[in-house]
Amino acid sequence: SAVISQKPSRDICQRGTSLTIQCQVDSQVTMMFWYRQQPGQSLTLIATANQGSEATYESGFVIDKFPISRPNLTFSTLTVSNMSPEDSSIYLCSVEFYQGIYTQYFGPGTRLTVL
Amino acid sequence: AQKITQTQPGMFVQEKEAVTLDCTYDTSDPSYGLFWYKQPSSGEMIFLIYQGSYDQQNATEGRYSLNFQKARKSANLVISASQLGDSAMYFCAMKGTSYDKVIFGPGTSLSVIP
Numbered sequence: 001s002a003v004i005s006q007k008p009s010r011d012i013c014q015r016g017t018s019l020t021i022q023c024q025v026d027s028q029v030t031m032m033f034w035y036r037q038q039p040g041q042s043l044t045l046i047a048t049a050n051q052g053s054e055a056t057y058e059s060g061f062v063i064d065k066f067p068i069s070r071p072n073l074t075f076s077t078l079t080v081s082n083m084s085p086e087d088s089s090i091y092l093c094s095v096e097f098y099q100g101i102y103t104q105y106f107g108p109g110t111r112l113t114v115l
Numbered sequence: 116a117q118k119i120t121q122t123q124p125g126m127f128v129q130e131k132e133a134v135t136l137d138c139t140y141d142t143s144d145p146s147y148g149l150f151w152y153k154q155p156s157s158g159e160m161i162f163l164i165y166q167g168s169y170d171q172q173n174a175t176e177g178r179y180s181l182n183f184q185k186a187r188k189s190a191n192l193v194i195s196a197s198q199l200g201d202s203a204m205y206f207c208a209m210k211g212t213s214y215d216k217v218i219f220g221p222g223t224s225l226s227v228i229p
Binding site: 005022023034037041042043044045048059090092101102103105106107108111 | 146152159160163166167210216217219
């Protein structure tokens with residue numbers, strides 16, 4: 001399995017500002033995923049981050065709003081830019097593992113509130 | 116297109132009883148994987164169990180078992196001997212091949228009553 005940490009665990013931000021969320025994994029992984037979970041909703045994939053290449057964004061998500069960095073095989077950041085109250089969500093990073101079966105593990109999440 | 120359906124928004128179960136959480140899926144992929152995750156109020160997503168579409172036997176992990184009925188496209192989670200700590204949201208998820216990302220169902224909120 002993988003141990004995944006995220007910083008910050010929660011934050012309260014003002015409208016129009018930006019927040020960068022960090023995700024650290026205790027082992028090298030090829031792909032990292034960023035999800036958003038709006039209040040009372042399920043998880044929605046924002047983008048997939050591969051080391052050394054541009055992130056791949058899902059429909060409805062754009063790089064200008066959610067820039068992602070992936071400088072190495074154990075670390076990634078997601079920035080939520082020019083925030084509005086609609087961005088209030090839990091943001092989760094995730095990594096995939098193959099150990100006989102395919103598994104996807106999640107970090108503890110970052111709970112963001114935008115005022 | 117792939118889709119996960121969980122028709123039970125909320126469920127209640129008495130402590131020590133068994134409970135079944137329903138999940139149906141839609142895919143035309145011949146090979147796929149099915150997952151269940153638990154999300155307590157703290158927000159973390161905890162992996163519970165995995166079932167591959169070609170697995171002959173239903174997956175089991177401790178008190179969790181997956182009732183996989185391929186022809187019906189259902190992958191229900193059975194929790195035996197419910198505990199108070201089982202109170203959480205439960206998400207069914209799937210990863211296929213035509214769209215090789217994990218997609219999640221809407222979730223079921225489980226409350227265990229003492």
